[in-house]
Amino acid sequence: MDAQRLDSILSRYECDPWDLIPVLQDIQDSYSYLPKEELQEVSQRLNVPLTQIFSVATFFKMFSLVPKGRHQVKVCLGTTCHLRGGTRLMESLSNRLGVEPGYTTKDMEFSLETVGCLGSCAQAPVMMVDDKYFGRTSVDKVPKILKLYK
């Protein structure tokens, strides 16, 4: 366990039980997943049962119990994107990356996931790689976009 890294996260909080979700978010952001040993430590420090941490970690979509890839590819499946071919876009990405949504490529470069709505509905279908949005992404634009991150 990286005690120093976890301490620097926990030092931002009073470590009350209700700090659980922000603490987990910071761990997720910093480690790209929630490592087991860190969660055990969080359980102790925040005085929250590990079962509750597990239920929170599996309830919310942003948390992952396995390491994620270097780049997060998010495909929007909001209503407008659904109507404008978001599913096809997702399938094309899934084919090219060789992973199903929710999984990470073997080389740990890309994690593919679907999102309820990214809020750029006028440019549907929309996808996001890390913090960058791509609008009107028809299937033929996919290779170009992935190339930017390889």
Add this chain to the structure above:
Amino acid sequence: MPRFESVDHLQEYRRQLAARLDPKQPQVLVCAGPGCLPMGSDEVAAAFREELQKNGLEGKVALKECGCQGLCARAVKVLLRPQEIAYQHVTPEDVPEIVEATLKNGQVVDRLIYEDPDTHDRFAYKADIPFYKGQQTVVLRKLDVIDPESLDDYLAMGGYRGLRKVLVEMSPDQVIEAVDRSGLRGRGGGGFPTGRKWRICADTLEEVKFIICNGDEGDPGAFMDRAVMEGDPHAVLEGMIIGGYAIGARRGYIYVRHEYPLAVKRLALAIDQAREAGFLGPNILRSGFGFDIKISRGAGAFVCGEETALIASMEGFIGEPSPRPPYPAQQGLFGRPTVINNVETWVNVPEIINMGADWFAAIGTENSKGTKVFSLVGAVNQTGLVEVPMGTSLRQIIYGLGGGLGPGREFKAVQTGGPSGGCIPPQFLDLSVDYDSLQSVGSIMGSGGMIVMDNTSCMVDVARYFISFLYEESCGKCTPCREGLKHLLFLLDEIIAGRGELAHLDLMEELCATMSSASICGLGQSAVNPVRSTMKYFREEYEAHIRDNKCHALVCRPLLKYTIDPETCTGCLACVRECPVGAISGIKKKVQELDQELCVKCGLCYEACQFDAVKVE
């Protein structure tokens, strides 16, 4: 930015600010809203920065990356003030010409102005463009004027004047009275009268109370709150501080989706600025009133838009709703009375204080006051954010502002209210858009998503889409919602696969009735709206799927057949590269053949083909 020690100090600073501002100074406003950002607005802004520097204009021309300018269909948009010339579809390559022609020589770049797709009328100035005519902006008023990261810009537009007014002139009771009299109702969907909610909370005997801003905009197809939080973050803060003063709370939280990283960043910056300037903290403008705001990031759960689930997740638990009463206004966060309102509701508050309750109450209809922001998207020509007085008709919004549908496209339905709303058919196009009218036709106002659908949308598929969305997002606490959604999804899948029976429709009705009356929270109760409304208004589509195994909109995959037209196929192999199952023969420069046995009907070949050689029926 000074720390304001008193309301007079703030007044004085505002006067100086006004004196410093030159209304004639040229300004370039690059839209960096939710619609323009994915189309490369950052690159356009960078090009302007470079070009202004090259021409020695960087001190003379103000460059701002502002919030949403509304007309997302024309991204990236650039607005030039003071003339208010609106350029559309701007790319970095256009920037040198804009600088040379417009900024240096005062000429309009003709090829970048708005052209109406139907009439071919051309408009250079924002005020002439039909999309903006007929809008009345209260909530979006400042979005295309201010730099969202500048407190000075916000102050110059009258920002924190509402806060000053309540601290100096109004008692908490008078503030509640004003909000109540304005007729403001919650903009998150439910439409509960805001003043009444505040009153319930203020009247409790508890000493510790909380304010929450619900920025968990989860409805797919809605991005109003994102645009406001990113484009005018101080307005959200100001509304909340006024709310805190009114009900006697000392702490507020903004709950924002983590999928909106820019909104989180802008709000955090605004909070820092407001603390530094003395609008937040233990003794605001030396009035004796103290209030502070923290951001709480959502962790990705649609159900957390429901207030009791949101509160549970802020307390460190999973987002499970709890039955009401007690309402959060009586017993909310940590068991304390909590006023929770949506982003748009909060932004209306300073305007009501500034302009007066009567001014606000004069806008809109009898029971729905003020304006409402909608994200107008889907099969409409001019997509984007619009703000109209309550009571505007659907037709005016879709055809007047949105410019109707494209040529050859036929209006089929408009979906409002997200997964809790319904699909409204053409016969109700003249319906007045307000809380009660929308409910009367089986939909809801919701947070303001408005998705226009044409003949390429299948209503069975739309119902299935929402049910599958909600099936994923249901927290699973109560049986009617958890099991009801599962079975609705199963039945819809059977229909889409061509295995449906007419009796399934009766079963679905029955499920809907149970879910709407027995689910704990709004998610389950209203989850039936997409199914009910499509079954009511588009029953013939369900029957076509069931009786004839046909999806006339060509959407439901199991009912489709893809073929390759030997006349037009060039043998370029674009389709072969996309096909995930190797169903296309793949011999170069030969007409391709598609193996129907292998085909999974994903349609990737159809989209990849540049020659329209892939046919679907």
